[in-house]
Amino acid sequence: MNKKLLIFLGVLIISTMILSACKPAAEPPAVEEPAVEKPAAEVEAPPAPEPEETVKIDFWHSMGGDLGGVAIPQMADDFNASQSKCFVEPIYQGSYDDALNKLRASLQTQDVPAVMQLYDIGTRLMVDLQMITPVQEFIDKDNYDVSDLEPNVLAYYTVDGKQASMPFNTSTPMLYYNKDMFRAAGLDPEKPPRTFEEVWEAARVLTQKDASGNVVVSGISMSIYGWFFEQFLAVSGGYYANNANGRDALATEATFNGPEGVAILDWWKGMWDEGLMGNYGRVNADVRTAFYAEQTAMFVDSTAVLRGAMDTVDGKFEIGTAYLPRPNEAAFDTSGTIIGGGSLWIINASTPAEQACAWEFIKYQASPEQQAYWHTMSGYFPIRDTAYDVPLATEWREQYPQFKTAVDQLHIAPNNRVTQGGLIGVFPTARQTIEGAIEEVLAGVATPQEALDKAAKIVTDAIEEYNISMGLTD
Template identity: 55%
Template sequence: MLQSKSKKHLSLILPLAMTMTFTAACGGNSGGGAAGESKPAAAGAAESGKEAAKTEGPVKVVYWHAMGGELGKAVDKLVADFNASQKDVVVEAVFQGTYDESLNKLKASMDSKSGPTLIQVYEIGSRFMIDSKAITPIQQFIDADKYDISQLEENILNYYKVDGKLYSMPFNTSNPILYYNKDLFKAAGLDPEKPPATYEEVAEAAKKLTKDGQAGASFAIYGWFMEQFFANQGAELLNNGNGRTSLATESLLASDAGVKTLTWWKGMIDDKSMMNLGRKTDDTKKAFAAGQIAMTLDSTASLRGIVSAAEGKFEVGTGFLPKPSDAKEGGVIVGGASNYIMNNKSEAEQKGAWAFIKFLADPKQQAYWHVNTGYFPITKKAYDEQLVKDNLTKYPQFKTAVDQLHQTKANLATQGAVMGIFPQARQLTEGAIEEVLNGKKAPKEALDAAAKEITAKIAEYNKTTAK
């Protein structure tokens, strides 16, 4: 029987780890080990979910998610299709607001059984979810079912693996790419089919693209971008293998990778080839659509919206996330979220949740999800679906995102950092970027201060989870 864990441990770490006051992007460690395990009972889980029905009538699985608007409609369609595909499990999808709001509601439900069977959690909540001891690792179901994960994208799975074990199943996945205005590139004498690939090339192009009423570029002040710039240089954001060879104890934000990135960014602000539009990515999207800026960074999940907003005005080009010309091998880290099965629910409910997870990973469902949301398919064979082929014909820019994912070099840098206080760390990073761009501090000074504060918060978190 899948056993419910004591919630005493969770109540200790929640007050610290749940101080999440921002909305995440579309972005555990080796110290986690068996932290999230309950007794193996996934043994014998049926492929179709038929064994999930241990009582009369279908098993009900409550699924909490943070997908609003059109994304929510896509989730509802997948749930309806799953429910119609078999009679043993009924999934009830419940929108819980932002990722932060959803996790806070999970916290409130821990003393009772009013919470979900399955919950979508953003990628930077991974360390916390493992430390909570409130989940049944997906690996248990994979092993019991002999489920073939080789059909899934390795560079997506890598983020959610700890010691080679999957604690959750990836769901919505994205990474950042460079968007640029091909028409403005032509007007400036730049090759519209050759986007800048390095920091140096971006800075040079931005100068040529800047004129009255138009800036060469604008990047939102977003911690996720800094995390990605580190990975693209093959640089780790935290010590102890990005918090994966053992628990992270120190932030490396002020290392050469961070200073180099922020110096480059500030240099473009200083020569007025870059516009600072603050923290909201929506503001840079609007400026890009209006032709006020020629280059920006955004999630791959925003691609359809960005291309549609420019339709009839200019052609949108896409390029890989830029990196320094002397960067080590790296790539991008996946952003988005994954699905966790809670261990305080019955064995039948947990197996029902697993059946739904497998349904979501099916190529046909992944093709639908990708085309209707812009998130990557987690299943390789989804690219063979005609729906996906037609979508790539309509939005050829998305090939850039797919190529960037596939060309990412798998290492501890691109696997992504894991820490229990990631939301706070991201905010502190954004504060440091803001101070530098606004001329209040030099790059090294701002990053040193932020790194020191992040390190202190990591120590506090680690001390709390050790109780």
């Protein structure tokens, strides 16, 4: 599409920055010819006006399972039925990385979607490749009211003071725990641990061993996931990158190897060394499976998995939810979690008419009713406050009261540079580099400081290479 894109494609191949969630859509609505009455006089009538043509757009998404096969097609159908000017066809593109690679290929033929869902960590990249029209342009043109939208959620996708994309699937991590195990261990199930130390102490009590000393129930488990490290860093008040997470100015250096990051891995490694921490590798689903099988008493995961967890356990035991633990109580007032998930982007290689329809679709998805539906189908946050008042959403929270923890956690977080998250163009690489560092620490190959220093050097080099390739620095 442009010089930056072509240069970046080479960088992608060399440095592997991008490493490796449908219902058939109905046909666009037919436009009926307007009926024209034959004039009484013999004078020839003027020709009937041509019917307005429906603009068809593609919506690329990465939602699998029921979300991609039921929820998103239903939302598209609702939009298509709500008006006749635009018709959106949702098309599943595989993983976020798959979708990004397909977008890159489609730009060569101009066969591009008008609107696309992409993960949060692709924000800097999408802006720098200059392949999008910021939704801020449509917000300003429409005088669209954003006062009801969650400010902490909007802030993540705000770059250089402009709303780059519209949040769509939004979540944060929280602590899940087995209340029955808490009761059996003499712990108060209504007072879950809040700090790193309290988690460690609870894990000691909750861990169960057999007669041979083998662990049969881990006190806590976490997958080795870079997103979790980012979140623990944020609730600790630490920056992932310099220049206030790349929000005040372009990020040029990784800074997650500071004392906040080291303390996280010291805590993680300490519980592992004591035999309190279950290690199921990098796969989140494996940790959830262990929790469902009552092989671990606590685990950390996205707020979006709550509904699936409740449905899977199905009353076998009582699930509790708690805020993501932080280093101390004071941190609850000064820092908070970062939102994760994805957002909707308008692709500027599509025509002006297609982009206008993309904006109409995005606005429709942000409506209270659609956000309530998406919230109840997926477990993601509504991005709009008034969506919580829609009866569908109210009934859902009555069925899943544990979700109140997720909402409260979002709302107590201050909106600052820490909670807005890191803004770097090589986040996929950075995330996997962190995961390798965690594995080295747990294996005893490196200390937390050594592993994070090494990881920070790798990520800093990648940031520098990215910034140069994109023409962002000399």
